[in-house]
Amino acid sequence: MTPKNAVVARHRIIVVDDHPLFRKGVIQMLSQEPDLEVRAEAEDSRTALDLMRRTPIDLAIVDIGLHGSTNGIELTKSIKAEHPKLPVLVLSMHDESLYAQRALRAGASGYLMKREALDSVISAVRSVLEGDIYVSPMMSKRMIAEHVGASGHTESPVEKLTDRELEVLQLIGEGNEVRGIAEKLHVSAKTVEAHRAHIKEKLSFSNAREVARFAVQWVDSQR
Structure with missing residues (x-):
């Protein structure tokens, strides 16, 4: 039993999301947990990596869509390159059927869609901090079925694209011209x-x- 006045060890977290209101909401929710502490926040990959080099962190929560040239998938790869043992939880508005496995392949320990209940965020955070992999129950069933070769899942043509090609498709769908994407x-x-x-x-x-x-139709379908 923990003594009444004992100091609870707090897991140090960085939240990386380019939507200020959502980022603040996540930070406020995490801060209500006695064993969780948000040590840093950022809206782009460069700032996040710089903060993580200077601030001890136990978990990175990362959105896929970020300001700047690097998205959350690429940021996850960079984080794992610099901090191999640091768990990353990807929290995104994008469809998990397309992005969850890409995030896990990049080194993330979990993927959660933003539309999930707030309770799921805390559950995902705790699961990842304990060293487990977190995806939704539906995504977990699909991944297991694919592993045993009995998914019955029809692959979306977009799943054939590499991470960078998918990023280019996203930018085209958002109305960017070639020079702007470059x-x-x-x-x-x-x-x-x-x-x-x-x-x-x-x-x-x-x-x-x-x-x-x-690309335009696909981006619209992701919203």
């Missing part, structure tokens, strides 16, 4: 055009206009 990703316009060509080939489109039309 600036956001800090790559050349030719590199973006190459990614777009791969997207066109993998999704069996005839031209860039068809890619753009599909």
